[in-house]
Amino acid sequence: MSTSQPARSWVTCANDHPDFALQNLPFGVFSRQGLAKRGGVAIGDCIFDLQAALDASLFNGVARLAAEAACRGQLNDFFALGPSSRQALRSELLHLLDEASPQRERLQAMGSTLLVAQSECQMHLPAQVGDYTDFYVGIHHAMNVGKLFRPDNPLLPNYKYVPIAYHGRASTLCVSGTAVKRPGGQTLAPGAEVPSFGPSKRLDYELEVGVWMGPGNEAGEPIDIGQAHEHIAGFCLLNDWSARDLQAWEYQPLGPFLSKSFATSISPWVVTAEALAPFRSPQPKRPEGDPRPLDYLFDERDQQQGALDIELEVLLLTAQMKDHGLAPQRLALSNTLNMYWTVAQMVTHHSVNGCKLQPGDLFGTGTLSGPQAGQFGSLLEMTEGGKHAVELPSGETRKFLEAGDEVILKARCRRGGQVSIGFGECRGVVVG
Structure with a gap:
């Protein structure tokens, strides 16, 4: 045959x-x-x-x-x-x-x-982005970060019921290759009683996938979970640059602000939902004891084919490595199957209160880490909040990003019997 x-x-x-x-x-x-x-x-x-x-x-x-x-x-x-x-x-x-x-x-x-x-x-940039929303659907990242602050209870009670997100800053979205200037802001040094102002000392990247919205909805008209896939135009890579020291001081009680709004890099090519169709997968089963999604977030078809099997990679190239002709160092290899919520669930939840979504709106998935070392999508996780340094082939070490560091994100879809496709690269060099 x-x-x-x-x-x-x-x-x-x-x-x-x-x-x-x-x-x-x-x-x-x-x-x-x-x-x-x-x-x-x-x-x-x-x-x-x-x-x-x-x-x-x-x-x-x-x-x-x-x-x-x-x-x-x-x-x-x-x-x-x-x-x-x-x-x-x-x-x-x-x-x-x-x-x-x-x-x-x-x-x-x-x-x-x-x-x-x-x-x-x-x-x-592929589109004029009216609104940008960053989700938090990578459960292993949520667990890893939560353990740094709440070792006995890393996930807050709402995480397994709500696709958590915050509204980001569309004006500072930038295409791959754009330099990223180190942000300044308030930080509270360990042992200090009052904050000080200065450049971030704990600059980080976040390995994410971007989701481009297709047709939107009318204000007040939620998108049903069964039709959510019709509103998704395509996907890209996304690096939600993060100033961890600014974030630690400002995030309570309302969440990220200056620590995230200074820059978000995306890859320039929009990989369509049709191109990714051969790489769809069942949504991974939730651990025993986890709650079933509420009815408005549950669709059997979405559970059977709403996940994507995309290999995600982070590489780092320092200025010294570049000068010595060294290749970028892989820091992490993860996968979109580490998403606790599907993209359709993200779309449905975003609109369930009647929020108007529009063509060209952009979602970030949140950091998509795996459960093991070598699969972490941020330096915050790799270094356990700066406790341990990452060793590089040049002899350098990193706890967080330094001037001249270039972060490179890549993605690849592989499956037996299918031609492998990729997303291109999402690059950004830290300035200052």
């Missing part, structure tokens, strides 16, 4: 590409010299220019309407169209870029008009 081979592309750099094979086709916003920001699709090391494709009349019907929305300098209009339009455009792209495409010769003849090297382009 023969086994069908996965589709390959006439864009040869896409075949066996670690991130952007034909099976991925993520959307983003780019610019290059002489041209304004516009929408494109990653294919191998290249970007498929959607405006150029429209000018060449490569799309028809629903796919053309979707491409007209996706070719603009922001993807909000594209996200607003919903899954059927997204799927129509994806289907056309798969057909056009397949190595057996009837239009292959014509497309290849268009050359750099249609395909441009990613190295020649600048990437931008």
Whole structure:
């Protein structure tokens, strides 16, 4: 019995590409010299220019309407169209870029008009973000951090009933590669009775996944858990930079403020829900004795296929390592299966009070750590709050981030019988 081979592309750099094979086709916003920001699709090391494709009349019907929305300098209009339009455009792209495409010769003849090297382009935020909400659904991170402050009772009573979140600052979202300036603020030194002001000394990263909202809801109209997946446009990597010393002083009683609002980095490519469909998984079973989600948060279909199996990685490259030609050091390897709540549950809970969600809104999952050493998504966990230092191949040590440190997030989907796809990188260098 023969086994069908996965589709390959006439864009040869896409075949066996670690991130952007034909099976991925993520959307983003780019610019290059002489041209304004516009929408494109990653294919191998290249970007498929959607405006150029429209000018060449490569799309028809629903796919053309979707491409007209996706070719603009922001993807909000594209996200607003919903899954059927997204799927129509994806289907056309798969057909056009397949190595057996009837239009292959014509497309290849268009050359750099249609395909441009990613190295020649600048990437931008994929959408204009009206609102950004950061969740706290990584239960192992919640446990690890909770143990630092409440060893006997690390999780607060609401955690297993409520997808906890706080509203972040959309204005300081920045695309991968943007430098991150060390923030200043108030801190309370150990033994001190009054706080002092100065630069953060305990700067940290957080390994998260970003969730892009598609069609929104009307104010006062909650999104039902059974339809929540129709409101999710795609995913990216997200680094919620955190000033732990500022956070420790300010977070009671209302939660994070200046310790989080100074910068949040995201990867530029939006990996669609359709591309991730082969990597869906059942939501991991809750430990014995944990409560069943309340009815508005429970859907059997969501429990059977609402989780995603995405491998997540954090690497660190210091200025000294870079000068010596050393490769980045892996600090953690985790997975989205460490989420206690599904993305659909996040969407439903966010809207259950009637909150209006809009296309281009961004959610962060919260730090997605695993249960064991080597799987922790923050230095706070790795160093147990600064008690132990991380040793690097350059001979340096780190308890928290220092000037010149570059944090690199990566993600990969792997499954037998499926072509592996990735998210690209989310990078940020600490300045100051």
